[in-house]
Amino acid sequence: xxxxxxxxxxxxxxxxxxxxxxxxxxxxxxxxxxxxxxxxxxxxxxxxxxxxxxxxxxxxxxxxxxxxxxxxxxxxxxxxxxxxxxxxxxxxxxxxxxxxxxxxxxxxxxxxxxxxxx
Amino acid sequence: xxxxxxxxxxxxxxxxxxxxxxxxxxxxxxxxxxxxxxxxxxxxxxxxxxxxxxxxxxxxxxxxxxxxxxxxxxxxxxxxxxxxxxxxxxxxxxxxxxxxxxxxxxxxxxxxxxxxxxxxxxxxxxxxxxxxxxxxxxxxxxxxxxxxxxxxxxxxxxxxxxxxxxxxxxxxxxxxxxxxxxxxxxxxxxxxxxxxxxxxxxxxxxxxxxxxxxxxxxxxxxxxxxxxxxxxxxxxxxxxxxxxxxxxxxxxxxxxxxxxxxxxxxxxxxxxxxxxxxxxxxxxxxxxxxxxxxxxxxxxxxxxxxxxxxxxxxxxxxxxxxxxxxxxxxxxxxxxxxxxxxxxxxxxxxxxxxxxxxxxxxxxxxxxxxxxxxxxxxxxxxxxxxxxxxxxxxxxxxxxxxxxxxxxxxxxxxxxxxxxxxxxxxxxxxxxxxxxxxxxxxxxxxxxxxxxxxxxxxxxxxxxxxxxxxxxxxxxxxxxxxxxxxxxxxxxxxxxx
Numbered sequence: 339x340x341x342x343x344x345x346x347x348x349x350x351x352x353x354x355x356x357x358x359x360x361x362x363x364x365x366x367x368x369x370x371x372x373x374x375x376x377x378x379x380x381x382x383x384x385x386x387x388x389x390x391x392x393x394x395x396x397x398x399x400x401x402x403x404x405x406x407x408x409x410x411x412x413x414x415x416x417x418x419x420x421x422x423x424x425x426x427x428x429x430x431x432x433x434x435x436x437x438x439x440x441x442x443x444x445x446x447x448x449x450x451x452x453x454x455x456x
Numbered sequence: 457x458x459x460x461x462x463x464x465x466x467x468x469x470x471x472x473x474x475x476x477x478x479x480x481x482x483x484x485x486x487x488x489x490x491x492x493x494x495x496x497x498x499x500x501x502x503x504x505x506x507x508x509x510x511x512x513x514x515x516x517x518x519x520x521x522x523x524x525x526x527x528x529x530x531x532x533x534x535x536x537x538x539x540x541x542x543x544x545x546x547x548x549x550x551x552x553x554x555x556x557x558x559x560x561x562x563x564x565x566x567x568x569x570x571x572x573x574x575x576x577x578x579x580x581x582x583x584x585x586x587x588x589x590x591x592x593x594x595x596x597x598x599x600x601x602x603x604x605x606x607x608x609x610x611x612x613x614x615x616x617x618x619x620x621x622x623x624x625x626x627x628x629x630x631x632x633x634x635x636x637x638x639x640x641x642x643x644x645x646x647x648x649x650x651x652x653x654x655x656x657x658x659x660x661x662x663x664x665x666x667x668x669x670x671x672x673x674x675x676x677x678x679x680x681x682x683x684x685x686x687x688x689x690x691x692x693x694x695x696x697x698x699x700x701x702x703x704x705x706x707x708x709x710x711x712x713x714x715x716x717x718x719x720x721x722x723x724x725x726x727x728x729x730x731x732x733x734x735x736x737x738x739x740x741x742x743x744x745x746x747x748x749x750x751x752x753x754x755x756x757x758x759x760x761x762x763x764x765x766x767x768x769x770x771x772x773x774x775x776x777x778x779x780x781x782x783x784x785x786x787x788x789x790x791x792x793x794x795x796x797x798x799x800x801x802x803x804x805x806x807x808x809x810x811x812x813x814x815x816x817x818x819x820x821x822x823x824x825x826x827x828x829x830x831x832x833x834x835x836x837x838x839x840x841x842x843x844x845x846x847x848x849x850x851x852x853x854x855x856x857x858x859x860x861x862x863x864x865x866x867x868x869x870x871x872x873x874x875x876x877x878x879x880x881x882x883x884x885x886x887x888x889x890x891x892x893x894x895x896x897x898x899x900x901x902x903x904x905x906x907x908x909x910x911x912x913x914x915x916x917x918x919x920x921x922x923x924x925x926x927x928x929x930x931x932x933x934x935x936x937x938x939x940x941x942x943x944x945x946x947x948x949x950x951x952x953x
Contacts, residue, residue, distance in 0.1 A: 352640075359633065365625065372632050379640050386647045414646070417595050421639060424602045428632055431609060435625050442618050451622050 344385055352378035365436045365446045369429065376425045380418050387414035460517040463537045465501060466547065466586040467600075470494045474579035481572035488565075491558040491575040495582060499551035505544050512942035514540040516592065532653040538592035541942025542728075546589045546720055548939070549796055550712045552923075553803045554582050557711075560807050560916035561704040563909065564814060568702065574614065581607035581708065585716040594642045594652045601638065601684070601717055605631045608713055611705045612697045623696035630693045634683035641676035644669060658729050666733070674736060677725060678743075685718020687777065688747040691770050695754075698769065699762035699819070703810020706762060710769045711803030715795055719776055723791075727947040732783055740781030745875055747774030752882040761809045761819045761894065764886060765802065768845065771879065772798045778876060779860045782867045789944045790859035796940075797852045797927050801844040804920035805890075808838035811913055812894065815906045821890065826899030830906050833914045835895040837921035844924040846887040847880050852927025859931075 355375025362368050392410035436446065443451055473494030477487040515538070522534025539547075558578065565571050584604025591597050609631060613624035646652055648669055649660045661670070679690065686694040694714070698706050726736050751771025758764035776798065779791025811834045812827060813819050828835035844853035857880055864873035908914070930940055 356633075359629065368629060372629065372636075375633075375636055379636055379643070382640070383643050386643060413652075414643075420595075420599060424599065424606075424635075427606055428602070428628070428635075431606060432625070432628050432632075435613060435621055435628065438613075438616060439621050439625065442621060451618075 345382075348378055348382050348385065351375075351381065354378075363447050363449050365439060365448060368448070369432050369436065372432070373425070373429055376421075376428075380421055380425070383414050383418045383421065387411040460515045460539075462501065463515060463517050463539050463590055464519070466498055466590055467583050469497050470579045470583035470586065474576045474583065477572050477575040477579065487572040487575040488562045491578055492555070492562065494579055495551060495554040495558045498582065498586060499548070499555045502544060502547040502551050505539065506548060506938060511938050512541045512945055514538065531651050531656050535596045536592045536653055536655070537590045538655075539590055540946050541944075542720075542724070542946040543589050545792065545796075545939060545943035546716065547586065549799045550582070550585050550589065550716055553711045553799055553920075554708065556916040556919055557704045557707050557803065557807070560707075560810075560913050561702075563911070563913040564704055564810060565702065567814075568614070574611070574702070577607045577611050577614075578705070578708070580604075581611065581713070585713065588716050589720060592654050594645060594654065594657070596652075597721065598635070598639055598642055601721070602635055604713065604717060605635065605684075608705075608709060612701045612709075614702055614705065615700070619696075620700045623693075623700035627693045627697040630683055630690075634680045634690075637676045637680035637683075641673045641680065644673050644676070654724075654729050658731070661729065662731060670730075671735070674726075674730075674733075678722070678736070678739060681718050681722045681725075682743065683718075685714050685722065685773055685777075686770055687718075687743045687773065688750045688770065689743075691747070691751075694770060695763055695766045698766040698806075699760060703762075703806055703813065706766075706810070707803035707806035710766065710806055711799045714769065714773060715776075715799065719773065719780075719795060722777075723780055723788075723947060727780075727788075737781050737783050740777050741869070741872060744774045744777035744781050745872060747771065747777065748876065748879045749774075752879045752886065755886045756882065756889075758886075759821050761812065761821050761824075761890060762806065763819075764821075764890065765805050765809060768883070768886065769798075769802055771883065772802070772845070774879075775857065775860055775876065778872065779863065782860075782863050782869065784863055784867050785944055785948045786859065786866060787863035788947050789940060790856055790863050792940060792943050793859060793930060794853075794856035796930065797844060797856045797924070800920055800923040800927055801841040801853060804841035804917065804924060805838060805845065807913070807917055807920065808834050808841065811909045811917065814909055814913070816903055821893040823900065824894040824903070825897045826895075827903070827906075828895045829899055830903070831908050833908060833917060837917040838895060839891060840921040840924050842887045842891050844927070846884040848884075850925070850928070852924055852930075855928045855931055 352375050355371045355378060358371025358374065359368055362371060387410055389410050393408050395409040395412040440446060473490045477490045480486040517537050519535040519537060524530045524532050565574055581604050584600045584607060587600030588597055591600060609624055609628040612627055613620050649657050651657055683690040698709050701709060726732055748771050751767050751774060755764050755767035758767060776791045776795050779787045779794060815831060816824065844851040847854040847857045861873050861876050864876060929935055
């Protein structure tokens with residue numbers, strides 16, 4: 339039971355993010371929803387590699403034999419860095435858009451922005 | 457002189473062009489020149505790979521020399537770039553369209569400020585698309601999808617008016633969701649197979665019985681790539697985003713971006729990695745049928761020329777997906793051929809609508825009429841594109857739709873074949889609305905003073921129109937053996953066609 343708990347919480351976090359994207363009317367809250375969902379995915383990526391009591395994946399002759407079995411998988415950690423940077427770019431772009439939209443409409447409410455319908 | 461070391465240039469040259477364009481922004485014409493040169497180089501390189509290698513030859517290069525090692529049981533550790541028949545087919549299409557769009561943009565973008573920003577984003581988008589096509593690594597594909605997507609969000613907002621910003625925000629939110637789902641699917645695949653390389657993943661998955669996890673991954677990938685390809689339940693962003701961008705970018709988005717990011721990736725992953733399971737075939741057929749119908753029927757009601765063309769893109773992507781969903785060699789060939797034709801005529805029509813907007817300042821077809829007299833080149837080329845889209849016999853679009861419908865009949869999907877034929881009749885109806893209201897008929901008084909567009913824009917229109925007229929020649933055995941059949945063989949395994 340306890341072993342699955344982090345995954346369940348990660349799923350809950352992802353669902354909170356998706357819920358915010360789908361139901362909120364405020365642009366900033368939608369952006370926050372995307373950030374939350376994105377962080378849930380990043381967290382999941384790290385948890386895939388996690389191993390209880392695992393070591394860093396460094397082979398060193400001086401400190402005795404460390405077998406690959408006790409090492410943490412290093413690849414997802416490299417991937418999650420890339421993913422965070424991409425998330426930064428997307429977030430920065432969307433916040434810039436939010437500022438420009440606020441300048442045009444004077445509001446963050448998407449239901450009042452209705453240039454594009456039909 | 458072919459060697460594998462040239463494959464990374466497909467990404468490196470547009471990327472270098474993007475940064476140089478930003479660096480030399482003060483020198484007025486340098487960014488334009490860089491935009492044209494980088495896309496010209498990529499196109500020549502892809503032609504080179506088609507003409508100078510044996511058809512169907514496949515090349516692979518390990519980035520940074522990180523290949524396979526005995527310690528990891530022969531699995532590939534680093535990123536492997538792969539160039540096979542399907543990749544080279546897509547590269548040729550993407551870079552051909554990019555080349556003529558960049559030449560068109562030299563004339564068109566004179567009205568905008570910040571042209572260097574346009575070329576920087578344009579080349580970043582091109583680098584992202586080329587990267588998606590040549591990569592053989594799941595996570596790397598996600599990264600390139602994001603490069604191309606973020607550049608395209610910014611390009612949609614390029615006009616910074618109310619409409620553009622709103623469309624871009626909608627596009628960014630839905631595109632961001634799609635990317636998250638794709639990343640989640642990649643993580644699940646990594647967790648279950650322990651590799652990110654597509655070739656290794658295929659070997660590991662082919663030996664096992666599919667578990668529930670793999671079906672979850674199918675769902676995530678179909679939703680994510682369906683959002684990128686604008687298949688119908690996921691299409692809401694496209695009719696806003698594509699018309700809002702400047703015309704050259706509309707042509708790139710509708711002509712090649714949705715195909716490189718959505719259609720290519722679906723075909724590559726489901727055919728090449730998963731071996732095209734039966735369930736996916738059914739889902740693709742259903743999505744294709746809905747897309748064809750909804751896109752065509754909504755296009756009938758549109759008065760905004762670019763919006764009409766955007767809905768038509770949804771419908772035509774449905775045809776491409778129908779061909780892939782049938783899954784026979786003939787169906788896949790029809791899908792790839794229609795993909796080629798759609799890139800040509802849809803980018804041509806978007807460029808022509810941009811030319812009309814350039815001269816008349818409007819996109820509303822009610823305010824146009826008789827433009828053929830004042831703009832013979834734009835009118836004539838748009839007519840060629842429209843005929844190809846409508847599927848009138850000697851034009852290329854007819855042959856590809858015919859191949860898809862014949863493939864559907866052969867595979868005993870009679871209802872789908874009938875539905876596709878019916879929708880192509882509706883396509884004819886909305887296409888003739890464009891030609892009738894915009895280009896034929898009486899010239900409105902208000903438009904008496906308009907002029908034909910500048911030379912560079914006309915050249916691009918004429919070349920793309922020639923591609924629409926002569927595109928049917930791809931089916932000739934000599935050309936097909938070199939260009940189309942290797943791509944089909946990559947997806948289907950045996951060379952049936």
